[in-house]
Amino acid sequence: PRRSSDLGTADDKALMFRERYLAIKDRLLRNEQFAPRSDTILSVNHESHAFELTTIDSLLGSPERTVCVLGMIAQFEEGEYYLEDPTGAIPLQLENTELTTGMFTENSFVLAEGGVEDGIFHASGLGLPPAETREETRRAHPRVDFLGTGTSSSSKDDFSRKCEDLV
Numbered sequence: 001p002r003r004s005s006d007l008g009t010a011d012d013k014a015l016m017f018r019e020r021y022l023a024i025k026d027r028l029l030r031n032e033q034f035a036p037r038s039d040t041i042l043s044v045n046h047e048s049h050a051f052e053l054t055t056i057d058s059l060l061g062s063p064e065r066t067v068c069v070l071g072m073i074a075q076f077e078e079g080e081y082y083l084e085d086p087t088g089a090i091p092l093q094l095e096n097t098e099l100t101t102g103m104f105t106e107n108s109f110v111l112a113e114g115g116v117e118d119g120i121f122h123a124s125g126l127g128l129p130p131a132e133t134r135e136e137t138r139r140a141h142p143r144v145d146f147l148g149t150g151t152s153s154s155s156k157d158d159f160s161r162k163c164e165d166l167v
Contacts (some may be wrong), residue, residue, distance in 0.1 A: 017072060017107075018086055024109050025070055027132050028053065030140060051111075057087035059116045069112045069121070070129065073104060083112055083121050093122045100127035 008016075028034040034051050051068040059067065071083040073092070081092040092112070104110060104126065113125040137146075 021070070021072065021086060021109065024129050025053070026140075027137070028070060028111075028129055030132065030136065031130055033130070051113075055087040056083065056085050056090050056121075059090060059121065066113060066115050066124070069114075070109065071112060072109050073106055075106050083110075083123075090116070091120045093120050094126070097123045098125045100125070102128040104128075 034053060053070050054067045056069060056071060059069070069083060069085065071085045074082045074084045074089060076082055076089070081094060082089045083092045084090075097114075109129060111127050111129055112121065112123045113127075114121055114123040116122070
């Protein structure tokens with residue numbers, strides 16, 4: 001039988017979701033479509049197909065403007081969906097939303113394009129964050145042990161190279 005301490009605390013769960021959010025945001029900012037630019041505003045630039053992410057807390061001052069938000073789909077009340085990030089949460093309206101390919105579930109991190117009206121985020125588009133190749137991730141985080149095996153990526157590369165040298 002599991003002990004309640006095996007499952008972690010509410011703080012552990014919040015930390016896990018925050019770390020997932022930050023890892024996905026870090027990956028997004030390495031993507032050329034989301035890389036910060038000095039000549040853009042926090043919005044969707046349809047001409048260059050570039051996006052700049054904004055946070056939920058900054059949406060309150062952005063009425064009638066199309067923005068792109070990285071957030072997690074949450075359901076605080078039965079049948080009522082919210083978009084949540086580390087800065088806050090906002091009710092999420094999904095009617096007439098264009099979805100990209102993928103499976104969208106509660107606790108999924110998504111990129112939501114849309115605007116705020118009457119305190120509700122009306123998503124015109126919803127998609128999953130773009131993937132990144134293994135090599136790109138390893139270049140960005142050469143010493144991170146993503147699988148918890150006790151060996152960093154760089155030492156695995158060193159080992160692989162030594163093995164190849166022997167052959």
